[in-house]
Amino acid sequence: MTGRLKPKHQRLVLVVVALIALVGAALLASWALRSQASYFYLPEQMAEDPPAPDQAVRLGGMVEEGSLETLADGVTISFTVTGRENSAIPVRFSGIVPDLFVEGSGVVAEGRLGADGVFVADNLLAKHDENYVPRELQDMTEHQAAEMAEDTTVGL
Amino acid sequence: MAAELGLAALWMAAALAVLQLLAGALALRGGERDGAAMAALVRPAAAVQGLLAAVSFAALLWVFAITDLSVKLVAANSHVDKPLVFKVAGAWGNHEGSMLLWVTVMALAGALIAAIERRLPERTMLATLGAQAFVGIGFYAFLLFSSNPFERLPVPAEQGLGLNPLLQDLGLAFHPPTLYFGYVGLSVAFSFAVGALLTRQVTPEFARVMRPWILGAWVFLTLGITAGSYWAYYELGWGGWWFWDPVENASLMPWLAATALLHSASVLASRDALRTWTIMLGVVAFSMSMVGTFLVRSGVLTSVHAFAVDPERGSFILALLAIYIGGALLLFALRAGAISEGKRFSATSREGALVFNNVMLSALLGVVLLGTLYPLLTEAFDVRVSVGPPYFNPVGAVFALPMLAVMAVGPLLRWRRDSLARVSKPVILVAAIALGVLVAVVLLGNVHILPLLGLALAAGLAVASFMPLRGRKLLRTPLSTWGMIVAHFGIAIALFGMASETAFSEERLVAVADGDTTQVGPWQVTLAGVMPVAGPNWTALEAKLAASYRGGAGIELDPQSRSFWSPPQQTTESALATRWNGQLYAVLGAQADDGRWQLRLWWKPFVTFIWYGGLLVALGGALSIFGRLQADLRRRTARRLINERRTERESLA
Numbered sequence: 001m002t003g004r005l006k007p008k009h010q011r012l013v014l015v016v017v018a019l020i021a022l023v024g025a026a027l028l029a030s031w032a033l034r035s036q037a038s039y040f041y042l043p044e045q046m047a048e049d050p051p052a053p054d055q056a057v058r059l060g061g062m063v064e065e066g067s068l069e070t071l072a073d074g075v076t077i078s079f080t081v082t083g084r085e086n087s088a089i090p091v092r093f094s095g096i097v098p099d100l101f102v103e104g105s106g107v108v109a110e111g112r113l114g115a116d117g118v119f120v121a122d123n124l125l126a127k128h129d130e131n132y133v134p135r136e137l138q139d140m141t142e143h144q145a146a147e148m149a150e151d152t153t154v155g156l
Numbered sequence: 157m158a159a160e161l162g163l164a165a166l167w168m169a170a171a172l173a174v175l176q177l178l179a180g181a182l183a184l185r186g187g188e189r190d191g192a193a194m195a196a197l198v199r200p201a202a203a204v205q206g207l208l209a210a211v212s213f214a215a216l217l218w219v220f221a222i223t224d225l226s227v228k229l230v231a232a233n234s235h236v237d238k239p240l241v242f243k244v245a246g247a248w249g250n251h252e253g254s255m256l257l258w259v260t261v262m263a264l265a266g267a268l269i270a271a272i273e274r275r276l277p278e279r280t281m282l283a284t285l286g287a288q289a290f291v292g293i294g295f296y297a298f299l300l301f302s303s304n305p306f307e308r309l310p311v312p313a314e315q316g317l318g319l320n321p322l323l324q325d326l327g328l329a330f331h332p333p334t335l336y337f338g339y340v341g342l343s344v345a346f347s348f349a350v351g352a353l354l355t356r357q358v359t360p361e362f363a364r365v366m367r368p369w370i371l372g373a374w375v376f377l378t379l380g381i382t383a384g385s386y387w388a389y390y391e392l393g394w395g396g397w398w399f400w401d402p403v404e405n406a407s408l409m410p411w412l413a414a415t416a417l418l419h420s421a422s423v424l425a426s427r428d429a430l431r432t433w434t435i436m437l438g439v440v441a442f443s444m445s446m447v448g449t450f451l452v453r454s455g456v457l458t459s460v461h462a463f464a465v466d467p468e469r470g471s472f473i474l475a476l477l478a479i480y481i482g483g484a485l486l487l488f489a490l491r492a493g494a495i496s497e498g499k500r501f502s503a504t505s506r507e508g509a510l511v512f513n514n515v516m517l518s519a520l521l522g523v524v525l526l527g528t529l530y531p532l533l534t535e536a537f538d539v540r541v542s543v544g545p546p547y548f549n550p551v552g553a554v555f556a557l558p559m560l561a562v563m564a565v566g567p568l569l570r571w572r573r574d575s576l577a578r579v580s581k582p583v584i585l586v587a588a589i590a591l592g593v594l595v596a597v598v599l600l601g602n603v604h605i606l607p608l609l610g611l612a613l614a615a616g617l618a619v620a621s622f623m624p625l626r627g628r629k630l631l632r633t634p635l636s637t638w639g640m641i642v643a644h645f646g647i648a649i650a651l652f653g654m655a656s657e658t659a660f661s662e663e664r665l666v667a668v669a670d671g672d673t674t675q676v677g678p679w680q681v682t683l684a685g686v687m688p689v690a691g692p693n694w695t696a697l698e699a700k701l702a703a704s705y706r707g708g709a710g711i712e713l714d715p716q717s718r719s720f721w722s723p724p725q726q727t728t729e730s731a732l733a734t735r736w737n738g739q740l741y742a743v744l745g746a747q748a749d750d751g752r753w754q755l756r757l758w759w760k761p762f763v764t765f766i767w768y769g770g771l772l773v774a775l776g777g778a779l780s781i782f783g784r785l786q787a788d789l790r791r792r793t794a795r796r797l798i799n800e801r802r803t804e805r806e807s808l809a
Contacts, residue, residue: 018514021515021518025519026522028551028554029522029527032550033527033530039541039542039544039546040542056544058544070748074667075667075745075754095665096744096745097745
């Protein structure tokens, strides 16, 4: 792009450079997205093909009835997340639970699967509108009563 | 009565938009003589359309202010017990009302252009107003056929369902209109771009006419994003300020496009280069605000900001999207070849740096767009994916960091052609500062790579943003240059806030009984008790916390867990103690079985700088608009004086 180029050529060079950058961005993005494809897990997927121990993922499912327990420190809870099939992942979470987080409701937990097979959540996604069901959990209603999921789903 | 008046005004405004489009089209077709009669209709039509839309919106404000519960929208989104300010804010805190606000602002903008803008060639002006009407018609149709805000209920409601409690917050009540002003400002830029494409007149003058609108839109978008981020920070109680939520991305994407457009329009205005690229960005920027509206309003994507899921509306907006964006891109493809690219420049020049910034911004835009739409794409193949920070942060940084580095150097370069040797001294100084900070932070301890680079770049950029003042007289520096300096400095400040918050935040999660003391960072926090309190339409449990910074005087903090009764919903009201060097953030959780209360505390050093930075960026934009308008006014006055003298001389002769 020196002064010697004709305007037409400079324009062409600009277009080519911009195209290379944009295609590069698209390639990088799609490569990163493919590795993200394993970002959201259902319990059965996590049981079958667990993510790497330090990989940040989301686990979505239903909080099993009777599994919710508060540990001695007063801020850590443990519960089990179940999916459509008979697989269950134990989850531990330290923090303030969303108001509508109850047994039998849907949940999306963000965190990592520990080496001991317990999913350690950094965040339980909170519900913001009673009419709202997260898309990831819509299929859960086959497993649980549809109405209950509508009423109690906890999701981002 | 007010509702019928509002609806009638809306229909008439829509009819005038149709007239404006037809008259504009006929005037362009008809040529000088035959088109004149039609051309004379366009500006008055735009002006009256603006007035009627304003009447319609005023009617909506009125029915909300008096809580007319026979109007369906009021009954669904308001409540007799609500404070007046939220009753009024309820007018746009819902789908129909916000779309009416959108149309109103757009029509008023059209009226303003029609009334004051005289610099463009008349044919381009007609084409622009026609394009503006064409966009408007789609939104009028959307309102009138699919989202009538004035629909009556067969039987009036008794109380109303209430406004989503999360929206009952002053920050949020006023942040959607702010964003809408931004979106609509971009619709004006879009209309100008289409107008210029139709008449093939892409000139520096055109860029100067378009620029205040882009700047205005950009200022509002910046303010809206800043306010929205602060709202998410204190209202959701999660302690974060950016979640890469689709709704957040929906406002970020037009901002990125507008930022690119702003800079390329500057090149066009001052150097007559990048003509087609500027037009292209004008189309893309508005497309992004439409895509944003589609994502937010159709509910196709999972979002923290829950909006009603309505496929019919989604497909309506999708159809509008296809017509406007598809149409504009088609027009662009047909006409772009006819627009020559303008002046040449070398790679190391102000233009070169701005092109780099433009390409990086476009790449960032692409990255965010792909990440936001990816879950939709995979779902077509029945794979459920959610894309989050692990994707956006690193991939975004690949493009953002080099852009920020070039941003430090770009303003130092001369237009057209320059050499790096000429600016080597300031560049070395800036690089040394950045490197020094980098080393200092590495020595300080265990900081992750992205916040580390962020801190170093922020320091370098903060210094570099004032470099353009070298050798200038401060008082004689044009306001628009000050605008650029302040905006770039604001970016540095915001970046510093983001990086510090990420790098140095400390968190404490405890269960405490009354009288217990806990420590987070330099703070000591004691729980004095938890008691019930009541507000106008909620009750809450409120914790009394006594916090002291390094043993200093106590500050009282009152985080709440609030219950609204209409609609029944719980919200977390965090409490914040702000110091110049950061914020203490406290959230009250549930009561454990043994009677202890859960408390979550964060010490976030310099977190407030994120939003101060945002405000500075917006201030920079505002200064720039003001400076440009001032310069235009001066130019106009000078031209008038010259003409007056000339006529005087002629009459003497």
